[in-house]
Amino acid sequence: MTDDDFPAPDKGFVLTHTLIVNDVKASCEWYRKMLEGKIVMETDAAGVPCIIKVANSWIILNIGGGEPTDDKPETTVAVKKDHDILSAFLNIRVADIHDFYKSRKEMGAQFITEPKEHVSEIRCYMVDPDGYLIEVGESKR
Known part of the structure; x- marks a missing residue:
């Protein structure tokens, strides 16, 4: 993976879009195939999201559930x-x-x-x- 593949800029910002999905592996494969994306971070059993570079942008696929977090204390993440x-x-x-x-x-x-x-x-x-x-x-x- 090159630095240009991962959405972590040295300056300024990049725009990504996060989708909460039921099956991260299946959705990751679907977006890779249908939008000809490049998987830059694979999901794993611990629930790590999948990040896919698509053209000049990124899609992050993650699971929902769990409790609200300290940075969004009133928000539950769901499909x-x-x-x-x-x-x-x-x-x-x-x-x-x-x-x-x-x-x-x-x-x-x-x-x-x-x-x-x-x-x-x-x-x-x-x-x-x-x-x-x-x-x-x-x-x-």
Whole structure:
């Protein structure tokens, strides 16, 4: 692993996105495969999260449960429960949405719909194993 692979900058900051999942190993493999990510930290039996570098960003996959911690004393960490309510999602931009959609479908990805035309973009939503949505879009610009 090179320094550029791990989200720990020498200066400034990097942006990561953490998802709380039911099965860290399975979700780690799904994100590695579907988003062509590079696993930079493997999970283990002690509950260490998985960190995946995806393009120029990182996704951290961790389990929920346990008691609130001293830095978030009123917050319990849990896997998304209602798949019909959306409050956050990953968003990726691709050069060719139809190619991305076709190749990921062939790999077993589930999408809510095929790519749909909108005013400024073509987009669709891919669903991960825990029901999190990933918006896939291609700009018309």
